[in-house]
Amino acid sequence: MVTRQDELRVWRDQQRVGTLWRGDDGRLMGFEYEEAWQTSGQAISHSLPLSQKTWAPEDLSAHRWFGNLLPEEQARDALLKRLGLPDDDFSLLAAIGGDCAGALTILPPGQAPQSPASPPHDDNHYRPLEPGRLDEWAAYRERYALMTGTDPSKRPRLSLAGAQDKIPVLMLDDMLYLPSGNAPSSHILKFAVDGREHVILNELYLNTLARLAGLACPPTSMHYAGRHPYLIVERYDRCGIGTYHLERIHQEDLCQAMGLARNQKYQAFGGPRFEQGVQTVREACRPSAASIQHLLRWQIFNVLVGNSDGHAKNVSLLQDEQGRWQVAPAYDLVGTIVLGYHPDLAFSIGESFNSMQLLPRDWQAFAKECRFSYPFVKRQILEMASLLADLADSAQMQDALQEAGMTDGNWVRLQHQRRHIHKQCRKAERW
Secondary structure (H helix, E strand, O other): OOOOOOEEEEEEOOEEEEEEEEOOOOOOEEEEEOHHHHHHOOOOEOOEOOOOOEEOHHHOHHHHHHHOOOEOHHHHHHHHHHHOOOOOHHHHHHHHHHHOOOOEEEEOOOOOOOOOOOOOOOOOOEEEOOHHHHHHHHOOOOOOHHHOOOOHHHOOOOOOOEOOOEEEEEEEOOEEEEEOOOOOOOEEEEEOOOOOOHHHHHHHHHHHHHHHOOOOOOOEEEEEEOOEEEEEEEOOOEEOOOOOOOEEOEEEEHHHHOOOOHHHOOHHHOOOOHHHHHHHHHHHEOOOHHHHHHHHHHHHHHHHHOOOOOOHHHOEEEEOOOOOEEEOOOOOOOOOOOOOOOOOOOOOEOOEOOOOOOOHHHHHHHHHHHOOOHHHHHHHHHHHHHHHHHHOOOHHHHHHHHHOOOOHHHHHHOHHHHHHHHHHHHHHOOO
16 A cells, blocks of 8 residues: 555554545545455445445545545534634544544554543543533533643544534443543434524434334433533444443445535435435345335435435444444434424425425325335325324323423423424325
8 A cells, every 4th residue: 555645544443444545635535445454344335345445536435435424514613613623524534533423433644443441440531521511512612622632632532423513422320421532432412503402302302203103213312401401312333332342333324325425415405316315225235125114214204293304414324244234223303394494305205395285296206216116105104194193292202201301391392393293194194
């Protein structure tokens, strides 16, 4: 392998996967598999097969895949400002790539992943999350101050993708710890953005509703720092959660699997249609039937609850030890329409982006494009609508939310979301 200036090493556990490097233009990144990994490892992406060894920066394939690991929008801006970094993906990955989504660790040359000692006794890799610091973050203050310090190797890593403020933590015996270096995290803390605390309540409600309706979704609970709520979401790309033997599971989102940039996650802005996502799942997942059905039920759920943010980066694939892929549990389920965000669906139904004005012909076109039978799609719609209508106001739902940390007063604040679901479920009877 040729040695290049400005390189980063890509690892999985203690094995070297390959090298990421900055191109001559100073911004684009290339990637090359290590020979030993190419011989005996697994492809890190459906879009980066082992049959090819090197992806040049100008090819964009590798740059798009690794760029998709990074935070977006206001979360990215705040982190760049705190770290004093130029706004380029390579610099940001060099600073925060130690605990990415999935199983990969990205480190500078000369550094290798070290297996942390059993937390919480390992002071070099984990430190307790101070309640005062958590209060500040939940109150929209200094969320990225933890990135500064005299020893960069002990800074926590914040490489979680997405626009919402998220911080990876280890949760063990009901205590929260901040991982540093390449130590793995087990949960994600999610905070309200721009004072929109209702988003926290809504996401807890819909995550709980999805799980009760049989849609795989990570366990989620709500907590308070002072008077400000935040979510704790269990990571589906980790195993051994709650034990002293935490392990990473590799994953990629649909943008990564399809070789798309992060700004192509919405269909209306140059992103894929839903049927293209289905086709990618057909090709990547073997067997694919269960993953495709999950993807269909996820899209129906989004239509019925008013989640217009179910885009290509909010669908992920998990890879097992044999290199086989399957669709990951649903995540980032928010009733964006009720909360006043953009009303158009991220994926259209037929040619319609308006979830509240759908007609049977829209679903018929949707089914044809995805190579589903319309009667099969209609059965899935009616089944999901029946489940959601029964669960939305149920005592079972209230009990589950109370167990997850929601108060009776917050249940009242969700009445508009529940009404929207009932209205959509009634419409579904005519689809």
